[in-house]
Amino acid sequence: MSIIYLLLSVSVVVAVGFFIAFIVSVKKGQYDDVYTPSVRMLFEDELVEIQDSSITNSEKSN
């Protein structure tokens, strides 16, 4: 049953690891703005459309 010592220490180390990760992320300001990232992640696709519109623009100028 002395495996309990190992299990306990492992579980505490893992828990403390996540705790530290949380503190670090707060410190870096990840939780300061919780709205903008939700919008930002939807923007990626627009780059394709931009190329399309540039083609139509150049066509117009011809």
Place this chain on the structure above:
Amino acid sequence: MDKTTCYHCGDVCERDTVTYDGKPFCCNGCKTVYEIFSENNLTCYYDLQEAPGTTPKEVEGKYKFLDNEDVVERLVAFDDGKSRIVDLYIPTIHCSSCIWVLENLSKLQPAVSTSQVNFPKKTVRIAFSSKELSLKNLVLLLSSIGYEPYISLEDYDSGKKAVDRKLIYKLAVAGFAFGNIMFLSFPEYFNPNENDFWLLRYKPIFRWLMFAFSVPVVFYAGWDYFVSAYKGLRARILNIDVPIALGITVLFVRSTVDIMLNLGSGFFDSLSGLIFFLLIGKFFQQRTYSFLSFERDYKSYFPIAVTRIKRDNATKVEETVQVYDIKKGDRILIRNQELIPVDGILISGHAEIDYSFVTGESKPVEKQSGDKLFAGGKQIGGLLEIEAVQTVEQSYLTQLWSNDAFLKDKESSFQNLTDKISQRFTIAVLSIATISTIFWLVVDAGKSLNVFTAVLIIACPCALALAAPFTLGNMLRIFGKKKFYLKNASVIERLAKSSTLIFDKTGTITTNVSQQITYFGESLLPVEQQLLLTSLKSSNHPLSRQLYNKIKNKEELQLDSFSEITGKGIEACYKNLCLKLGSERFVKGTTSEDKQQTTVHISFNGVYKGCYVFYNQYRDSIQDVFSQLAKHYKLIVLSGDNEGEKNRLKKLLPSNVSLHFNQSPQDKLDFVQKLQNKGDKVVMIGDGLNDAGALMQSDVGLVVSEDINVFSPASDGIIDASVFNLLPRFIRLSGKAVKIIKWSFVFSFLYNVTGLYFAVTGQLTPVIAAILMPLSSISVVVFTTVATNAIAKKIR
């Protein structure tokens, strides 16, 4: 006429509609922004959101101060010689298109390396190469696409503010420890059989682990309670933190002794749970509106630097100086749309000063050279040269901020409900503990210490301390949804206690969005009306626009000639009919005595016809609001204006409302103070910087704002003008919220009494404490949340 809306900004295109690329634009400014975007392949801006743009404003010369390296240095957040990072506040950020275009700024200007928007705060952080791009050009670029940053004196002073995240760290520590300690205490709870071999062998390691987890909870997360209790005791006040600190101490000491002497498993889970719940309450109450600021003073209105004219021998040299460096006698230049930073005398130029920041009155006031100009006015029109007669801090308006009212902390002088009740509570708990200890000393001395600590543990007023934060925190959220934004929870309690309401007039009970316009004089012929309308249409003066909107729906004419003389009026001719429109002096050549009203005069071919008089438009709900409030409160109207509107107001408002006119900002502050000395609890409702003193001095200062994004002076709350009619209900709801707190006090007392039964009889085991503590807290939280939501349903 069908309504075409601008492709860029969505405004209705009324006149000078520009069509470009097959799309309608309301003005050239909007068209230019579209051009910039389409040239740089950023037209996706218009796909994300319909008509997302803002019309760019004229900024010529406005940002000249950014040439001054000292100023720039104070503004940038980071500078290593090669690249700079700057945080800019842009009030026009309002949709996802804004985020998108600002974060793609590098496509417009390659010198920009990254830009990141913080949408709730409406700020953008831009990193750019300082060699290729100056801060001034960056600001001009932003302005040219309709995102003009707002740079004020406040940015210059404040330096770099650090975000306070302490509460989150403490909450994290307490929550983390609470969870782990609970798991660690389960083996003993589920094995009441004390002689279990397995448990006997391993229980010390579990217990000491719990102890280790609870140390940071007590000495870091819960430390504020000790500090606050100590401060309270030193000020001879038994605040709620005294019994809490006592409870924490007893819990920790008793538990430690228990495990050291192998008496039991200790109350570590209750201890960390208690602190965790208390911190959640604190966190919940701390509702902040990141897009609003309740701390503004004149600094956020004032520019950082102005142009000073220096005379070197006979030549004039223009230089940019920091406003604090303006000395008496300096000549400074004020451009169109610029704010006057110091009191001064007008030397040259035609002044039309908009004092809306100061008084709430948006109608520009005309000034002649030699007139005194007060700081805080905004010039509308041409270039002005003024001579400073005061420095910034000593100007008429700004010296208000040196009053004591701005130093005092309203919250610390207010004893809230929880602290009031905790006085009696603490005394009661201590006497119960003493009495039961004495009883057990007689009956069974061995148990007495156990009982004494048990009473202090169970009486720790966790639920009591949570009642107010959760009720008020939830109320704050409900108010916020209804566009009534309060600075913090204690404002609700103070609002509930108020007895007198003071209203400012201009901008508070009147609206500056629309005005009532009446015509006095001879009636006009149809052709004259048409001429009038057409001339108004061509003019950009605010009064012309309002008048135009009032009398439109007439056919327009083709004018033969049109000229607008800034600050005077309009001359326009059609065939042989010539119209003169504008100020009395301009149209008639004379001025009458009555200067209390705003008028626009008309003459045709030199024959005087009459004038339009502009009246203040009172808010529609004003009668309703006042008659509702008059039943319960003393109502007062304090106005900085003259008595011109006195009779109209008297008719409009209930008879017991007292009216005071010609009140200077200092008068208003003194007036509030006088009432407070008589024992009244005063709510001041104002809007401009001239109310700032009274707002600070009053028990609750509320600001009425037509546009939440526009600046408002320091206050305890901001109410959106569109919900002004709900004000009586908001105040009534605050009263009800306080009642809910009282009811939840009753609730938590019941739990305390139940717990005390176990404690006094000496039966309190860790498992009972571990059940009672969270149960009482959670049920109080549920009760307050449900109750506040229920009463708030009646708001509509």
